Amino acid sequence: MSILVENLSYSYGRKQVLKELNFSLTAGFNVLLGPNGAGKSTLFSLLTGLFETGYGEIKICNVDLIEQKRSALRLMGVVFQQSTLDLDLSVKQNLLYHASLHGISPVSALKNIEPILEQLQLSERLNDRVRQLSGGHRRRLEIARALIHQPKVILLDEPTVGLDTDSRGLIIEHVRGLAHELGICILWATHLMDEVSGDDELILLDKGQVRAQGRCDRLCDDNDTKNVFELYHKLTSSVELM
Amino acid sequence: MNIQQYQYCFFGVVKREFLRFLQQRTRLLSALIRPLLWLVVFAAGFRAALGVSIMEPYGTYITYQQYITPGLCCMIVLFNGMQSSLSMVYDREMGSMKLLLMSPFPRPFLLMCKLIATAILSLIQVYIFLIIAQFVDVETPLLGYITAVPAIFLIAFFLGALGLLLSNLIKQLENFAGVMNFVIFPMFFLSSALYPLWKMKEASLWLYWLCDYNPFSYCVELLRFALYQQLNLEAFMVVFISTIFVSILAMFSFAPKRENRR
Structure with a gap:
Protein backbone atom coordinates (compact mmCIF):
# COMPACT_ATOMS: atom_id res chain seq x y z
CA MET A 1 0.00 0.00 0.00
CA SER A 2 1.55 3.34 -1.03
CA ILE A 3 -0.69 5.65 0.96
CA LEU A 4 -2.97 4.58 3.78
CA VAL A 5 -5.19 7.08 5.57
CA GLU A 6 -7.33 5.91 8.46
CA ASN A 7 -9.86 7.91 10.49
CA LEU A 8 -8.09 11.17 9.71
CA SER A 9 -9.70 14.35 11.02
CA TYR A 10 -8.50 17.94 11.26
CA SER A 11 -9.98 21.16 12.58
CA TYR A 12 -9.05 24.82 12.38
CA GLY A 13 -10.23 25.90 15.80
CA ARG A 14 -13.86 24.80 15.98
CA LYS A 15 -14.22 24.34 12.24
CA GLN A 16 -13.70 20.74 11.27
CA VAL A 17 -12.31 20.60 7.73
CA LEU A 18 -11.54 16.88 7.46
CA LYS A 19 -13.90 14.32 8.92
CA GLU A 20 -12.85 10.73 9.52
CA LEU A 21 -11.13 10.20 6.15
CA ASN A 22 -10.37 6.63 5.15
CA PHE A 23 -8.71 5.63 1.90
CA SER A 24 -5.81 3.67 0.52
CA LEU A 25 -3.84 4.10 -2.68
CA THR A 26 -1.48 1.86 -4.61
CA ALA A 27 1.05 2.59 -7.38
CA GLY A 28 -0.41 4.33 -10.41
CA PHE A 29 -2.17 7.58 -11.21
CA ASN A 30 -4.69 8.55 -8.51
CA VAL A 31 -6.86 11.64 -8.58
CA LEU A 32 -8.14 13.49 -5.55
CA LEU A 33 -11.10 15.43 -6.90
CA GLY A 34 -12.92 18.07 -4.94
CA PRO A 35 -14.13 21.65 -5.22
CA ASN A 36 -12.26 24.56 -3.70
CA GLY A 37 -12.56 24.38 0.06
CA ALA A 38 -13.13 20.63 0.08
CA GLY A 39 -10.07 20.14 2.28
CA LYS A 40 -7.57 19.03 -0.39
CA SER A 41 -4.79 21.42 0.65
CA THR A 42 -5.29 20.60 4.35
CA LEU A 43 -5.07 16.92 3.49
CA PHE A 44 -1.84 17.64 1.58
CA SER A 45 -0.41 19.54 4.53
CA LEU A 46 -1.15 16.51 6.71
CA LEU A 47 0.24 14.04 4.17
CA THR A 48 3.45 16.07 3.91
CA GLY A 49 3.86 16.43 7.68
CA LEU A 50 3.50 20.22 7.62
CA PHE A 51 0.43 19.83 9.85
CA GLU A 52 0.02 17.21 12.54
CA THR A 53 -3.18 15.83 13.92
CA GLY A 54 -3.95 13.68 16.89
CA TYR A 55 -6.90 12.04 15.14
CA GLY A 56 -6.13 9.32 12.65
CA GLU A 57 -3.24 7.62 11.00
CA ILE A 58 -1.23 8.15 7.82
CA LYS A 59 1.13 5.57 6.42
CA ILE A 60 3.41 6.08 3.43
CA CYS A 61 4.59 2.73 2.06
CA ASN A 62 3.80 1.21 5.48
CA VAL A 63 5.84 3.87 7.31
CA ASP A 64 3.87 5.78 9.96
CA LEU A 65 4.07 9.48 9.13
CA ILE A 66 3.67 10.57 12.74
CA GLU A 67 5.89 8.01 14.42
CA GLN A 68 8.61 7.87 11.73
CA LYS A 69 8.18 11.19 10.03
CA ARG A 70 11.69 11.52 8.60
CA SER A 71 11.63 8.06 7.04
CA ALA A 72 8.21 8.78 5.57
CA LEU A 73 9.30 12.14 4.14
CA ARG A 74 12.19 10.43 2.36
CA LEU A 75 9.65 8.39 0.40
CA MET A 76 7.70 11.41 -0.80
CA GLY A 77 8.04 14.02 -3.51
CA VAL A 78 5.68 16.99 -3.52
CA VAL A 79 4.53 19.65 -5.94
CA PHE A 80 2.61 22.27 -4.03
CA GLN A 81 -0.21 24.37 -5.40
CA GLN A 82 1.85 27.52 -4.90
CA PRO A 151 10.52 8.83 -4.14
CA LYS A 152 7.90 6.10 -4.09
CA VAL A 153 5.00 8.54 -3.78
CA ILE A 154 4.45 11.87 -5.53
CA LEU A 155 1.84 14.31 -4.31
CA LEU A 156 0.73 17.09 -6.64
CA ASP A 157 -1.62 19.73 -5.30
CA GLU A 158 -3.50 21.38 -8.19
CA PRO A 159 -0.35 21.54 -10.31
CA THR A 160 -2.08 22.94 -13.38
CA VAL A 161 -3.53 26.03 -11.71
CA GLY A 162 -2.90 29.10 -13.84
CA LEU A 163 -1.74 27.18 -16.92
CA ASP A 164 -3.27 27.29 -20.38
CA THR A 165 -5.10 24.24 -21.78
CA ASP A 166 -2.15 23.01 -23.87
CA SER A 167 0.32 23.19 -20.96
CA ARG A 168 -2.20 21.49 -18.68
CA GLY A 169 -2.64 18.68 -21.18
CA LEU A 170 1.10 18.23 -21.60
CA ILE A 171 1.80 18.16 -17.89
CA ILE A 172 -0.92 15.67 -17.06
CA GLU A 173 0.25 13.47 -19.93
CA HIS A 174 3.85 13.58 -18.64
CA VAL A 175 2.80 12.73 -15.10
CA ARG A 176 0.61 9.81 -16.22
CA GLY A 177 3.63 8.59 -18.18
CA LEU A 178 5.86 8.87 -15.13
CA ALA A 179 3.41 6.91 -12.96
CA HIS A 180 3.41 4.11 -15.52
CA GLU A 181 7.14 4.20 -16.28
CA LEU A 182 8.50 4.52 -12.74
CA GLY A 183 5.84 2.38 -11.10
CA ILE A 184 5.24 4.93 -8.37
CA CYS A 185 2.09 6.18 -6.67
CA ILE A 186 0.93 9.59 -7.84
CA LEU A 187 -1.77 11.53 -6.05
CA TRP A 188 -3.01 14.35 -8.26
CA ALA A 189 -5.32 16.79 -6.47
CA THR A 190 -7.56 18.87 -8.66
CA HIS A 191 -10.92 20.57 -8.86
CA LEU A 192 -10.94 20.28 -12.67
CA MET A 193 -13.06 17.33 -13.73
CA ASP A 194 -11.63 17.24 -17.26
CA GLU A 195 -8.31 16.14 -15.75
CA VAL A 196 -9.85 12.82 -14.69
CA SER A 197 -9.76 9.90 -17.08
CA GLY A 198 -11.90 6.74 -16.94
CA ASP A 199 -9.15 4.41 -15.79
CA ASP A 200 -7.87 6.68 -13.02
CA GLU A 201 -8.32 5.71 -9.41
CA LEU A 202 -10.54 8.46 -8.02
CA ILE A 203 -11.15 9.83 -4.56
CA LEU A 204 -14.01 12.27 -4.42
CA LEU A 205 -13.60 14.71 -1.54
CA ASP A 206 -16.30 17.14 -0.59
CA LYS A 207 -16.79 19.17 2.59
CA GLY A 208 -13.97 17.29 4.28
CA GLN A 209 -15.42 13.84 3.61
CA VAL A 210 -14.64 11.11 1.09
CA ARG A 211 -17.82 10.69 -0.96
CA ALA A 212 -16.49 7.91 -3.19
CA GLN A 213 -13.34 5.98 -4.00
CA GLY A 214 -12.58 3.60 -6.84
CA ARG A 215 -11.82 3.40 -10.52
CA CYS A 216 -13.54 6.33 -12.17
CA ASP A 217 -15.42 4.35 -14.88
CA ARG A 218 -16.60 1.77 -12.34
CA LEU A 219 -17.82 4.49 -10.00
CA CYS A 220 -19.74 6.00 -12.91
CA ASP A 221 -21.35 2.62 -13.70
CA ASP A 222 -22.21 1.90 -10.08
CA ASN A 223 -23.88 5.27 -9.74
CA ASP A 224 -25.66 5.21 -13.11
CA THR A 225 -23.85 8.22 -14.42
CA LYS A 226 -22.30 8.76 -17.85
CA ASN A 227 -19.18 10.57 -16.83
CA VAL A 228 -17.24 12.14 -14.00
CA PHE A 229 -19.18 15.43 -14.30
CA GLU A 230 -22.47 13.66 -13.59
CA LEU A 231 -20.91 11.46 -10.95
CA TYR A 232 -19.51 14.47 -9.14
CA HIS A 233 -22.80 16.38 -9.19
CA LYS A 234 -24.81 13.34 -8.21
CA LEU A 235 -22.67 12.40 -5.24
CA THR A 236 -22.07 15.87 -3.93
CA SER A 237 -25.65 17.16 -4.39
CA SER A 238 -27.17 13.95 -2.98
CA VAL A 239 -25.20 14.52 0.18
CA GLU A 240 -26.17 18.16 0.32
CA LEU A 241 -29.84 17.16 0.17
CA MET A 242 -29.46 14.83 3.11
CA MET B 1 21.09 9.52 7.09
CA ASN B 2 24.90 9.36 7.37
CA ILE B 3 27.42 12.11 8.06
CA GLN B 4 28.13 12.64 4.36
CA GLN B 5 24.44 13.26 3.69
CA TYR B 6 24.38 15.78 6.53
CA GLN B 7 27.36 17.47 4.88
CA TYR B 8 25.59 17.69 1.52
CA CYS B 9 22.58 19.20 3.23
CA PHE B 10 24.67 21.71 5.18
CA PHE B 11 26.63 22.87 2.13
CA GLY B 12 23.43 22.99 0.05
CA VAL B 13 21.69 25.32 2.50
CA VAL B 14 24.79 27.51 2.95
CA LYS B 15 25.35 27.69 -0.82
CA ARG B 16 21.78 28.79 -1.42
CA GLU B 17 22.10 31.58 1.15
CA PHE B 18 25.31 32.73 -0.54
CA LEU B 19 23.78 32.61 -4.01
CA ARG B 20 20.83 34.63 -2.82
CA PHE B 21 23.13 37.12 -1.14
CA LEU B 22 25.11 37.52 -4.35
CA GLN B 23 21.88 38.08 -6.29
CA GLN B 24 21.05 40.99 -3.99
CA ARG B 25 24.04 43.25 -4.61
CA THR B 26 22.36 46.25 -3.01
CA ARG B 27 22.11 44.25 0.23
CA LEU B 28 25.89 44.22 0.65
CA LEU B 29 26.09 47.86 -0.36
CA SER B 30 23.46 49.00 2.12
CA ALA B 31 24.94 46.79 4.83
CA LEU B 32 28.20 48.74 4.47
CA ILE B 33 26.88 52.21 3.69
CA ARG B 34 24.78 52.37 6.86
CA PRO B 35 27.59 51.87 9.41
CA LEU B 36 30.03 53.84 7.27
CA LEU B 37 27.72 56.85 7.37
CA TRP B 38 27.62 56.55 11.15
CA LEU B 39 31.37 56.23 11.29
CA VAL B 40 32.30 58.96 8.84
CA VAL B 41 29.52 61.52 9.32
CA PHE B 42 27.93 60.95 12.73
CA ALA B 43 31.11 60.05 14.61
CA ALA B 44 33.06 62.91 13.06
CA GLY B 45 30.38 65.38 14.13
CA PHE B 46 30.11 64.02 17.65
CA ARG B 47 33.81 63.58 18.11
CA ALA B 48 34.19 67.03 19.56
CA ALA B 49 31.07 66.83 21.70
CA LEU B 50 31.63 63.38 23.15
CA GLY B 51 34.97 62.72 24.75
CA VAL B 52 35.59 59.18 25.83
CA SER B 53 37.86 58.81 28.81
CA ILE B 54 40.17 55.91 29.45
CA MET B 55 38.13 52.76 29.90
CA GLU B 56 38.51 49.05 29.45
CA PRO B 57 39.65 47.46 27.17
CA TYR B 58 41.39 50.54 25.77
CA GLY B 59 44.72 51.39 27.38
CA THR B 60 44.57 55.06 26.51
CA TYR B 61 42.27 57.83 25.28
CA ILE B 62 40.53 56.85 22.09
CA THR B 63 38.66 58.70 19.41
CA TYR B 64 34.88 58.47 19.21
CA GLN B 65 35.23 56.61 15.89
CA GLN B 66 37.31 54.03 17.68
CA TYR B 67 34.67 53.73 20.39
CA ILE B 68 31.67 53.16 18.13
CA THR B 69 33.36 50.71 15.74
CA PRO B 70 32.38 47.53 17.70
CA GLY B 71 28.82 48.87 17.97
CA LEU B 72 28.70 49.47 14.23
CA CYS B 73 30.03 45.96 13.57
CA CYS B 74 27.21 44.63 15.73
CA MET B 75 24.81 46.87 13.80
CA ILE B 76 25.86 45.09 10.60
CA VAL B 77 25.26 41.73 12.26
CA LEU B 78 21.90 42.90 13.64
CA PHE B 79 20.70 44.10 10.24
CA ASN B 80 21.92 40.93 8.56
CA GLY B 81 20.08 38.82 11.14
CA MET B 82 16.90 40.78 10.51
CA GLN B 83 17.46 40.58 6.76
CA SER B 84 17.61 36.83 7.06
CA SER B 85 14.38 36.96 9.05
CA LEU B 86 12.86 38.99 6.23
CA SER B 87 14.00 36.40 3.71
CA MET B 88 12.39 33.66 5.84
CA VAL B 89 9.10 35.59 5.81
CA TYR B 90 9.50 35.98 2.04
CA ASP B 91 10.24 32.25 1.69
CA ARG B 92 7.14 31.46 3.68
CA GLU B 93 4.98 33.76 1.56
CA MET B 94 6.50 32.39 -1.65
CA GLY B 95 6.12 28.82 -0.43
CA SER B 96 9.76 27.77 -0.59
CA MET B 97 9.84 27.39 3.20
CA LYS B 98 7.74 24.24 2.73
CA LEU B 99 10.65 22.64 0.88
CA LEU B 100 12.94 23.16 3.83
CA LEU B 101 10.37 21.92 6.31
CA MET B 102 9.71 18.80 4.24
CA SER B 103 13.32 17.72 4.25
CA PRO B 104 13.90 14.39 6.02
CA PHE B 105 16.68 15.96 8.09
CA PRO B 106 15.84 17.04 11.65
CA ARG B 107 14.31 20.49 11.68
CA PRO B 108 16.73 21.89 14.29
CA PHE B 109 19.63 20.81 12.05
CA LEU B 110 18.12 22.58 9.04
CA LEU B 111 17.54 25.76 11.02
CA MET B 112 21.06 25.49 12.39
CA CYS B 113 22.41 25.34 8.82
CA LYS B 114 20.51 28.52 8.02
CA LEU B 115 21.86 30.23 11.13
CA ILE B 116 25.43 29.25 10.33
CA ALA B 117 25.01 30.54 6.76
CA THR B 118 23.69 33.85 8.14
CA ALA B 119 26.59 34.02 10.60
CA ILE B 120 29.18 33.47 7.84
CA LEU B 121 27.59 36.21 5.73
CA SER B 122 27.64 38.56 8.73
CA LEU B 123 31.29 37.75 9.36
CA ILE B 124 32.24 38.63 5.77
CA GLN B 125 30.36 41.93 5.91
CA VAL B 126 31.90 42.91 9.25
CA TYR B 127 35.41 42.26 7.97
CA ILE B 128 34.84 44.31 4.84
CA PHE B 129 33.62 47.11 7.11
CA LEU B 130 36.63 46.78 9.43
CA ILE B 131 39.01 46.99 6.48
CA ILE B 132 37.32 50.15 5.19
CA ALA B 133 37.22 51.58 8.75
CA GLN B 134 41.02 51.55 8.83
CA PHE B 135 40.95 54.40 6.36
CA VAL B 136 38.93 56.48 8.85
CA ASP B 137 41.60 56.22 11.53
CA VAL B 138 40.09 53.25 13.30
CA GLU B 139 43.02 51.23 14.51
CA THR B 140 42.43 47.66 15.53
CA PRO B 141 45.31 45.49 16.79
CA LEU B 142 46.23 42.97 14.12
CA LEU B 143 45.62 39.99 16.39
CA GLY B 144 42.25 41.47 17.27
CA TYR B 145 41.00 40.60 13.81
CA ILE B 146 41.54 36.95 14.65
CA THR B 147 40.25 36.98 18.24
CA ALA B 148 37.11 38.78 17.05
CA VAL B 149 36.07 35.89 14.78
CA PRO B 150 34.45 33.68 17.45
CA ALA B 151 32.84 36.71 19.09
CA ILE B 152 31.29 37.89 15.81
CA PHE B 153 30.19 34.36 15.05
CA LEU B 154 28.45 33.97 18.42
CA ILE B 155 26.79 37.38 18.12
CA ALA B 156 25.68 36.59 14.56
CA PHE B 157 24.26 33.28 15.74
CA PHE B 158 22.33 35.01 18.53
CA LEU B 159 20.93 37.75 16.33
CA GLY B 160 20.21 35.27 13.51
CA ALA B 161 18.23 33.08 15.95
CA LEU B 162 16.36 36.17 17.10
CA GLY B 163 15.56 36.92 13.45
CA LEU B 164 14.39 33.34 12.97
CA LEU B 165 12.08 33.65 15.95
CA LEU B 166 10.74 36.97 14.70
CA SER B 167 10.15 35.54 11.23
CA ASN B 168 7.60 33.22 12.79
CA LEU B 169 5.89 36.04 14.64
CA ILE B 170 5.67 38.25 11.55
CA LYS B 171 2.77 36.92 9.55
CA GLN B 172 3.11 39.18 6.53
CA LEU B 173 5.96 40.77 4.65
CA GLU B 174 4.32 44.20 5.04
CA ASN B 175 4.65 43.98 8.83
CA PHE B 176 8.42 43.89 8.60
CA ALA B 177 8.66 47.67 8.96
CA GLY B 178 7.48 47.12 12.54
CA VAL B 179 10.64 45.13 13.22
CA MET B 180 12.68 48.22 12.40
CA ASN B 181 10.75 50.32 14.90
CA PHE B 182 10.25 47.81 17.66
CA VAL B 183 13.36 45.63 17.47
CA ILE B 184 16.30 47.06 15.53
CA PHE B 185 16.19 50.69 16.63
CA PRO B 186 15.47 50.09 20.35
CA MET B 187 18.08 47.32 20.47
CA PHE B 188 20.72 49.50 18.88
CA PHE B 189 20.05 52.82 20.57
CA LEU B 190 19.42 51.35 24.01
CA SER B 191 22.85 49.80 24.15
CA SER B 192 26.48 50.69 24.66
CA ALA B 193 27.00 50.89 20.89
CA LEU B 194 27.02 54.69 20.68
CA TYR B 195 27.91 55.77 24.22
CA PRO B 196 29.38 54.11 27.30
CA LEU B 197 26.77 53.06 29.82
CA TRP B 198 28.29 55.15 32.59
CA LYS B 199 27.53 58.20 30.50
CA MET B 200 23.97 56.99 30.11
CA LYS B 201 23.75 56.56 33.89
CA GLU B 202 24.69 60.20 34.38
CA ALA B 203 21.90 61.24 32.01
CA SER B 204 19.09 58.94 33.15
CA LEU B 205 19.03 56.04 35.55
CA TRP B 206 16.04 54.23 34.01
CA LEU B 207 17.58 54.51 30.53
CA TYR B 208 20.76 53.05 31.99
CA TRP B 209 18.84 50.09 33.37
CA LEU B 210 17.16 49.50 30.01
CA CYS B 211 20.56 49.51 28.31
CA ASP B 212 21.99 47.27 30.98
CA TYR B 213 19.26 44.66 30.45
CA ASN B 214 19.60 44.81 26.67
CA PRO B 215 21.57 41.75 25.48
CA PHE B 216 22.76 43.79 22.48
CA SER B 217 24.89 45.86 24.91
CA TYR B 218 26.67 42.65 25.85
CA CYS B 219 27.16 41.76 22.17
CA VAL B 220 28.88 45.12 21.69
CA GLU B 221 31.05 44.69 24.79
CA LEU B 222 31.97 41.13 23.86
CA LEU B 223 33.22 42.32 20.48
CA ARG B 224 34.87 45.45 21.90
CA PHE B 225 37.01 43.31 24.21
CA ALA B 226 37.59 40.59 21.59
CA LEU B 227 39.01 43.18 19.18
CA TYR B 228 41.62 43.87 21.89
CA GLN B 229 42.30 40.17 22.48
CA GLN B 230 40.44 40.12 25.76
CA LEU B 231 37.48 38.12 26.96
CA ASN B 232 34.70 39.95 28.74
CA LEU B 233 33.38 36.96 30.65
CA GLU B 234 30.15 38.62 31.76
CA ALA B 235 29.33 39.69 28.21
CA PHE B 236 30.22 36.25 26.88
CA MET B 237 27.97 34.49 29.40
CA VAL B 238 25.01 36.80 28.69
CA VAL B 239 25.36 36.42 24.91
CA PHE B 240 25.93 32.67 25.15
CA ILE B 241 22.91 32.04 27.39
CA SER B 242 20.75 34.40 25.30
CA THR B 243 21.82 32.51 22.16
CA ILE B 244 20.80 29.16 23.62
CA PHE B 245 17.52 30.53 24.95
CA VAL B 246 16.52 32.29 21.72
CA SER B 247 17.68 29.34 19.55
CA ILE B 248 15.49 26.92 21.51
CA LEU B 249 12.51 29.27 21.20
CA ALA B 250 13.18 29.65 17.44
CA MET B 251 13.37 25.86 16.97
CA PHE B 252 10.10 25.38 18.82
CA SER B 253 8.41 28.08 16.81
CA PHE B 254 9.07 26.01 13.67
CA ALA B 255 7.32 22.90 15.01
CA PRO B 256 4.51 21.68 12.71
CA LYS B 257 1.01 23.01 13.32
CA ARG B 258 -0.45 20.51 15.72
CA GLU B 259 -4.17 20.24 16.22
CA ASN B 260 -4.95 17.78 18.98
CA ARG B 261 -3.74 14.66 20.72
CA ARG B 262 -4.03 11.12 19.57
Missing part, protein backbone atom coordinates in the same frame (compact mmCIF):
# COMPACT_ATOMS: atom_id res chain seq x y z
CA SER A 83 5.19 27.48 -6.72
CA THR A 84 8.10 26.84 -4.37
CA LEU A 85 10.89 27.60 -6.82
CA ASP A 86 13.54 30.20 -6.16
CA LEU A 87 13.00 32.52 -9.12
CA ASP A 88 16.43 34.14 -8.95
CA LEU A 89 18.34 30.88 -9.03
CA SER A 90 18.93 28.78 -12.11
CA VAL A 91 17.13 25.53 -12.93
CA LYS A 92 20.23 23.59 -11.92
CA GLN A 93 20.69 25.51 -8.66
CA ASN A 94 17.06 24.87 -7.71
CA LEU A 95 17.45 21.16 -8.41
CA LEU A 96 20.71 20.88 -6.48
CA TYR A 97 19.31 22.76 -3.50
CA HIS A 98 16.42 20.33 -3.28
CA ALA A 99 18.79 17.38 -3.69
CA SER A 100 20.93 18.68 -0.82
CA LEU A 101 17.83 18.82 1.40
CA HIS A 102 17.58 15.07 0.83
CA GLY A 103 21.30 14.48 1.42
CA ILE A 104 22.09 13.78 -2.23
CA SER A 105 25.41 14.88 -3.75
CA PRO A 106 25.28 17.23 -6.77
CA VAL A 107 26.79 14.53 -9.02
CA SER A 108 24.25 11.87 -8.05
CA ALA A 109 21.40 14.37 -8.24
CA LEU A 110 22.20 15.34 -11.82
CA LYS A 111 22.64 11.70 -12.76
CA ASN A 112 19.26 10.77 -11.21
CA ILE A 113 17.43 13.56 -12.89
CA GLU A 114 18.98 13.52 -16.36
CA PRO A 115 16.41 11.20 -18.02
CA ILE A 116 13.50 13.01 -16.37
CA LEU A 117 14.79 16.40 -17.52
CA GLU A 118 15.14 14.98 -21.00
CA GLN A 119 11.59 13.70 -20.91
CA LEU A 120 10.23 16.99 -19.57
CA GLN A 121 12.26 18.93 -22.18
CA LEU A 122 14.24 20.86 -19.59
CA SER A 123 17.76 19.60 -20.33
CA GLU A 124 18.58 22.61 -22.49
CA ARG A 125 17.48 25.03 -19.82
CA LEU A 126 19.60 23.89 -16.90
CA ASN A 127 21.49 27.18 -16.65
CA ASP A 128 18.52 29.47 -17.24
CA ARG A 129 17.11 31.41 -14.35
CA VAL A 130 13.71 30.15 -13.26
CA ARG A 131 12.35 33.67 -13.74
CA GLN A 132 12.96 33.24 -17.48
CA LEU A 133 10.82 30.08 -17.70
CA SER A 134 7.16 29.99 -18.70
CA GLY A 135 4.50 28.82 -16.23
CA GLY A 136 4.38 25.40 -17.88
CA HIS A 137 8.13 24.94 -17.74
CA ARG A 138 8.21 26.01 -14.08
CA ARG A 139 5.64 23.34 -13.27
CA ARG A 140 7.64 20.74 -15.16
CA LEU A 141 10.71 21.79 -13.23
CA GLU A 142 8.84 21.31 -9.95
CA ILE A 143 7.80 17.84 -11.07
CA ALA A 144 11.39 16.99 -12.00
CA ARG A 145 12.57 18.36 -8.66
CA ALA A 146 10.05 16.22 -6.78
CA LEU A 147 11.56 13.16 -8.45
CA ILE A 148 15.21 13.94 -7.74
CA HIS A 149 15.43 11.77 -4.60
CA GLN A 150 13.63 8.89 -6.34
